[in-house]
Amino acid sequence: MMLLKNKFSLQHVCLSFCLCMAAFSCSSEEPGGEGPIDPPIEEPPVDQPTDPNLFYVAKVDLRTQNNAAITSKEEYIACTVAIDGGEEFDNYSGSARIRGRGNSTWHWYQKKPYRIKLDEQSEILGLGANKDWVLLANYRDPTHLMNAIGFEMAHYMELPFTNHSRFVEVTLNGSYIGLYQLTEQIEIAKSRVNIDSKEGLLLSLDKDDGPELSPSATDNFWSSIFRLPVIVKSPEDQTSQQLDAIKADFAKLETAINNFDYNAVDKLLDIRSLIDYLLIQEMTYNVEVDAPRSIYMYKDKGGKYAFGPVWDFDAGFDFDWGSMYTGHKYFASYKELVLGTDPVNHTGGYWVNNFFTQMFRNKTFKAEYKARWTEVSDGMLDYLLPHLDEIVENASDAMKRDATRWPIDKSYTTEIKRLKTWLTNRADYLDTVIANIP
Numbered sequence: 142m143m144l145l146k147n148k149f150s151l152q153h154v155c156l157s158f159c160l161c162m163a164a165f166s167c168s169s170e171e172p173g174g175e176g177p178i179d180p181p182i183e184e185p186p187v188d189q190p191t192d193p194n195l196f197y198v199a200k201v202d203l204r205t206q207n208n209a210a211i212t213s214k215e216e217y218i219a220c221t222v223a224i225d226g227g228e229e230f231d232n233y234s235g236s237a238r239i240r241g242r243g244n245s246t247w248h249w250y251q252k253k254p255y256r257i258k259l260d261e262q263s264e265i266l267g268l269g270a271n272k273d274w275v276l277l278a279n280y281r282d283p284t285h286l287m288n289a290i291g292f293e294m295a296h297y298m299e300l301p302f303t304n305h306s307r308f309v310e311v312t313l314n315g316s317y318i319g320l321y322q323l324t325e326q327i328e329i330a331k332s333r334v335n336i337d338s339k340e341g342l343l344l345s346l347d348k349d350d351g352p353e354l355s356p357s358a359t360d361n362f363w364s365s366i367f368r369l370p371v372i373v374k375s376p377e378d379q380t381s382q383q384l385d386a387i388k389a390d391f392a393k394l395e396t397a398i399n400n401f402d403y404n405a406v407d408k409l410l411d412i413r414s415l416i417d418y419l420l421i422q423e424m425t426y427n428v429e430v431d432a433p434r435s436i437y438m439y440k441d442k443g444g445k446y447a448f449g450p451v452w453d454f455d456a457g458f459d460f461d462w463g464s465m466y467t468g469h470k471y472f473a474s475y476k477e478l479v480l481g482t483d484p485v486n487h488t489g490g491y492w493v494n495n496f497f498t499q500m501f502r503n504k505t506f507k508a509e510y511k512a513r514w515t516e517v518s519d520g521m522l523d524y525l526l527p528h529l530d531e532i533v534e535n536a537s538d539a540m541k542r543d544a545t546r547w548p549i550d551k552s553y554t555t556e557i558k559r560l561k562t563w564l565t566n567r568a569d570y571l572d573t574v575i576a577n578i579p
Contacts, residue, residue, distance in 0.1 A: 196535040197229040199266055201309045203239065208314045214241035217258060230267050236260045242275065244349045249466055252280035252319055252547050256326065266307040268325065269332025276311065277322040282455040283469045283551040284560050285540060286529055288322060291425055291454035297524045298417045298517055300449045302334045308532065310539050320536060320543040327437055327450055329375045334450065337442035342387065343375040346436040362388050366395035367496040369433065394446055401502040411447040412506065416513050418448035419497060423479050424567060427457035430479060431491040458563060469551045472559045475566040483579055507578060514575045518568055526561060533557060
């Protein structure tokens, strides 16, 4: 297994090698006698500090106005945010607003997730400047790692606009509230889903926010063919005419998928994004795709639909839904499947909406799905497991403090070992399952 210090160090090695090769190839003089040409120096990505430990656990202090309790996930209240980045990141302080967020995670569990809106766009912990940030509580997840795994798999597979993780310990109005995962709010913005802000489209397929469970909302609709609960995240505050136009445009994609016509779908959808998205859902046994919940899609001006960013993985990894209100039970079996052994006929898996499975009727799509798994599966765990080790190494003390603050009937050290074993067995099992899709 590759013992990577972290993702950035691997990029650094690759960059150094490329620069050395470029210098070698450009060492001769160019015509005109200008002498050796220095190789270009690639700047680090906007969201990466120069020499970071990406898994360093920073400290976040939140203070609400008049120490007011955060009781709503609809109404913001004023607060201040102070971040101690230690030796790895810049400190930050500023005014903001805060509210609760999430559905089951907000309503059912003691440790609450939050949405923060800064008063001014700011870089936080080396991430691109924005006002909107999320603090994931990960209370249901006894490892604290499941959402990070989903994000890292998407980074490995190079899905655009994938979220980044920063683990932080949070104090609220002077009281320690545990280890959280700070990440970006999914939205159209330069440092987020970077598409045209006026004519780009960001959608969510989500049962909770869709027309069945949120009938009074004006930003959702049932899709025409597959009856998907579609929420328009952007543009915001659509007119009824805009909503009808979006529904009609989405129906064109549905029609092509329903006919499993590869060429027609390819004109409307980034097919690779669908394949990668489904592989990530299957690898993590993320059953949210069945509802569906937390499935994002976007479309740039003049472009195709694409799946992503990925989101919400703490209902995966064979979570025991029978004890969902009080339990933290995962990993009972690595052989459970989302799409099943035969996705077209929903055999051996969930009855996932045909929007996600109909293309398996097409031989070209099916061959590409199998080939893509073969391409990414060999290196996936070599990439992923060292990242998990780095998170645990940096966050182990914080995990202990979180376990004291929010005691559950599970040992995080034991559950992390079970998680890594489950992932290894899962990848091996999927080799056989995917190769034998009829």
